[in-house]
Amino acid sequence: MIREPVAGRRNGVTVLPAVAAPEPTADTDEAPPPVAVPDGPWMTTREAAAYTRFSVDSIKKMASHGRIPVHKQGRRNRYHKDELDRWLRTGQVSS
Numbered sequence: 001m002i003r004e005p006v007a008g009r010r011n012g013v014t015v016l017p018a019v020a021a022p023e024p025t026a027d028t029d030e031a032p033p034p035v036a037v038p039d040g041p042w043m044t045t046r047e048a049a050a051y052t053r054f055s056v057d058s059i060k061k062m063a064s065h066g067r068i069p070v071h072k073q074g075r076r077n078r079y080h081k082d083e084l085d086r087w088l089r090t091g092q093v094s095s
Helices: 045-052 056-064 081-090
Strands: 008-012 013-015 072-073 076-080
Touching: 045 056, 045 076, 045 081, 072 081, 076 081
Parallel strands: none
Antiparallel strands: 008 013, 072 076
8 A cells, every 4th residue: 555645744844745846837948946945035954955955964064064154043053045045156155
């Protein structure tokens, strides 16, 4: 019996079922990115990993070594979209 993935929460993390990327529409040549980008400018580590296409472990390691722009909110790391865009373009972390 094959079970369909179901959305829910596991270990405090919201789990969404995998969804295929939509097909390109007639008015555009390319399909939208398969990664959902958050509405606001702040991202969690997982969202930043998906946005930059690095693994979660790589993002955590780069953040701990100061090689990626990161903001601490208590024990949590948050990443700003504009800073990540700048970092992806230049490879430098603003001080």
